[in-house]
Amino acid sequence: MARQASTTGILTDTTDSTDAQGGVAYPIDRTARVYIAGHRGLVGSALWRHLRSQGFTDLVGRTSSELDLRDREATFEFFAIEQPDVVILAAAKVGGIGANSTRPVDFLSDNLRIQVNVLDAALAHRVDRLLFLGSSCIYPKFAPQPITEDALLTGPLESTNDAYAIAKIAGILHVQAVRRQYGLPWISAMPTNLYGPGDNFSPTGSHVLPALIARYERARGQGERSVVNWGTGSALREFLHVDDMADACLFLLEHFDGPTQVNVGTGKDLSIRELAEMVASTVGFTGETRWDETKPDGTPRKVLDISTLTKLGWRSRVGLAEGLAATVEWYRTAGAGVRGQG
Template sequence: MEKNAKIYVAGHRGMVGSAIYRKLAGEGYTNILTRNSSELDLRDQQQVATFFATEKPDYVFLAAAKVGGIVANNTYRADFLYENLCIQNNVIHHSYLNGVKKLMFLGSSCIYPKLAPQPLKEDYLLTGTLEETNEPYAIAKIAGIKMADAYRDQYGCNFISVMPTNLYGYNDNYHPQNSHVLPALIRKFHEAKVNGAEEVVVWGSGTPMREFLFADDLADACYYLMQNYNEPGLVNIGTGKDLTIKDLALLIKDVVGFEGGLTFDTSKPDGTPRKLMDVSKLRSFGWSYKTELREGLKLAYDDFLEKHT
């Protein structure tokens, strides 16, 4: 990407988009296009058409999406499917119509079948049944991957897809109901510490395995792939390491400094038993993560303290 290229970061206020924006700015890019949702509703076809026709971006990072944890995904099933399809249909199609040189579509590890072999290889896509609780979101993201490839096949567009593992970091979502497990636990342990609670109750059995990547590492990988990857299909982005939810909770408890106990509410859903990414494809292109989990958790907790307390 040329240093003076016009680069549109869709979803720049979110955790992923803001990390990509920081990475681009840090690399010396000065022509970065952004719009918040009140300025440009990506679900609205006419607004997107006008934006692309007017601004003519050279490159697009499609990091905008309606996102949430198990509760949000399972509660707002229609919204997650409809809104995400609208966003990506509009952005991908109008990128094609307006001659965007390259587009990156960001998906999610939930695209893989619930009981796929571990670690998750890129070619396991569409080989089995999805996790029921977030199936609508996953269906939308799978459609985005296939759409990027279809525009490549039919029109020769250089549209690529990446699938990040579970993310955390600056500007994360700490909403009590709609957040993912890691930020939800940071908030729970912090509030328990402040309130002098005797224990923190964690959803589920604590046995599911999860992998976590610091969002600024994801942004670094996205930037790297925009420079070096031009193929159909998708690329997993992760650490290639995972841990149990129980071990994650104990780590966050330690970082936050909560002195009380820890119990597990097994009446609550666990979700997928394990979601470890196979990142050998990404490593073969010469990239690997930098931020270890404990170090990243400290950075995320400091960010939480600054913005939410």
């Protein structure tokens, strides 16, 4: 039975719905039209570079000023015009502990609207292949480590970013629901902490690694004797270079078809204190590092179990020391063009 899009953009035929438990993935034609939502962001720009390098010839992207994905009518109009074959949903409102804890409504509302509009529009236009990108913050604060995919919804979230996490969890369930009701081979991937060229280095809105790079580089350049970081430095985190993430995204689209979100990371973690020491050394800062223990650490430890992905045959390639050095070099070269520095 042919499926028709209603005036609200939702497919009206729900007959013959199935619970898609997984199928056989297959390579994507390099001439397929691929829409990267959020193509100017950290992940989106890396995806654009990687797909180009892999021979894709028809990539589509819009800046937030060109297309506000929170606007449902504009989002559906875009899909009607562009008719993408593949969608990678990398667009999101993101930020570090400070931004998430002080503006939870923004992170919940904006991300829910972006996700619902893009996923509904993709469904209305019968997009066959879709990858939804979430975040490792979807998992409970005290989940057993390393965190397996089945830890989802088994405990309370970290309070400093629970609103963002709930939005991302809703996206995962949305993708699973589409699989069950319409049988489309849509999938979700949950990256660990990402870093690399194109990151946001804002003093108030960035994640920990770019924040440290900006802080230590500024201190070095201005001859400051000390740097103050949030928390105790004891929290353990895992970091993945964004070029590895882009490679993993294409790999999953071509090798995985299942309802469960797939963790993407290195499987290795280190303390924020150790990370700060690495950043200081990399940028050449020789002063003192102090810790403001009145500020939150966030989740005590967060490292992903990546066995699902490694069993499929994928592994990260960029080591932290190598990736950090390259990111610092990019940060210095990009100058005023760096996000968060303008």
